[in-house]
Amino acid sequence: MHLLPWVFALALAVTCMSLYAKLHGARDALRLCEVENQDFREQLAVANLAPLLSIQREIQPRLSEFELRRLQRKGLINPVFDLIQDLARRSDLIPAEAFFGGSMHIITGETYVLTDRWVLAGFEDGHVRGNLWLEYDVDQSGNITWRVLGWYMN
DSSP: OOOHHHHHHHHHHHHHHHHHHHHHHHHHHHHHHHHHHHHHHHHHHHHHHHHHHHHHHHHHOOOHHHHHHHHHTTTTHHHHHHHHHHHHGGGOOOSSOOOOOOOOEEEEEEEEOOOOSSEEEEESSSOEEEEEEEEEOTTSSSOOEEEEEEEEEE
């Protein structure tokens, strides 16, 4: 008669240990699902941005015909190209210091001639990136002068 309570207690203990092991495994599985869920959320966020980035590339600012002609009269044959190429040679305008032995340079693919007075230019050294807001002027001989209005690191 005294054996029955011990058998029942032992069975109850084995059942509890089995349930605890299953609960522990379920908790680990839940943590793994949470990590995978976060990864999927980040991938979805990037995927949702892709169409917006594509649209942004299509609607880059353009100089008006009046602005283009005015700059051509000052000696720039292809004003946007000429401005970007001139700026690409002017790494001295970048106020940020390069890191790890790199050298700062203008990223021509991320440089936008906004108006006949302003340019927004990306720059980098291979380690860090930033943006410049510049004002430019073209004299009657086609010489371009630049002035940094502002900048920031990304």
